[in-house]
Amino acid sequence: MKKFLVFLFLILVVIFLFSFKNLLEIYSLWGKDFAVLIVYNPNFLKEHSYIMNAYRSVLEEEGVIYKEVSIFNLITFDPKIVADFKKIIIFPDGLNQYLPKEAGPWVRNYLSYGGNIFVSYDAGIKDFKNEYLEKALFSEFVGANYITYKKYKVSCFTLGYLYIDKTRKEFLEIPDGKLEKENLLGGYAYGNLECPIVRVEEEKDIKENEIYALTISQDGKNILEL
Known part of the structure; x- marks a missing residue:
């Protein structure tokens, strides 16, 4: 009986803590900050x-x-x-x-x-x-539809690099030394930063001035707009 009461008490504590966390989150949404x-x-x-x-x-x-x-x-x-x-x-x-x-x-x-x-x-x-x-x-x-697995299967996911045009560098506040050769985002002494990218399909015409970066696959053949 004692073990059961201890177990029940622990469950109640967990429920209380979970509810309290949710209440804090909800309360934070009311804040005028x-x-x-x-x-x-x-x-x-x-x-x-x-x-x-x-x-x-x-x-x-x-x-x-x-x-x-x-x-x-x-x-x-x-x-x-x-x-x-x-x-x-x-x-x-x-x-x-x-x-x-x-x-x-x-x-x-x-x-x-x-x-x-x-x-x-x-x-x-x-x-x-x-x-x-x-x-x-x-x-x-x-x-754009950014999940094309049904069409391309696993080939819709790959690895690549982030291409930043020099005209966008200042707007994006990219520090000097962060752009490697061919304007690929780098990490100072670490070379080009490799990141996961996905094949997307445009759903509307995206104007050139709305594009701030491009992703380029490792083989350099696949250029996807961000």
Whole structure:
């Protein structure tokens, strides 16, 4: 009986801590501060915690105020209220491969009220069964379908480099020494930075002045617009 009571107590503690964390997140959305929101799916947080740590590190280094919020908490809020003070929402890669379908209309409304989103790599590319979608959740906002697995299979994913035109270098605040030969993003003494890239398909005409970088596959044959 005593072991059962201890076990029950531990369960109640876990439930309390989980609920308390959610309450803190929800309360933070009411705050009238201009914080950047980092959205995550709790189901991916443990496996991809290093990605969240990377975003935290960069934002803290740049002195940017931010708050972390579960997608399931975020979509319970009126997007207009959120857009009034939280002008930027980041959907990191890895942490948001599956997002509830309700996130699409919510983001559409948030954008209509003046909000801005940053969608990284694979956010919203899978369904709740962990299968790839025909069309990524945020394709209409990005202007391109960024999950083409159904068409290209594993060849839609590859590794490559980031090409930055010199005219965009200043706007993107890229330090001297970060651009290697042929304007590929580098890491000072580490050479060209290799990054995962994906084959995309445009859904609307993207103007040249809306393109800030290109991704180039390792073989140099495949150029994808970002």
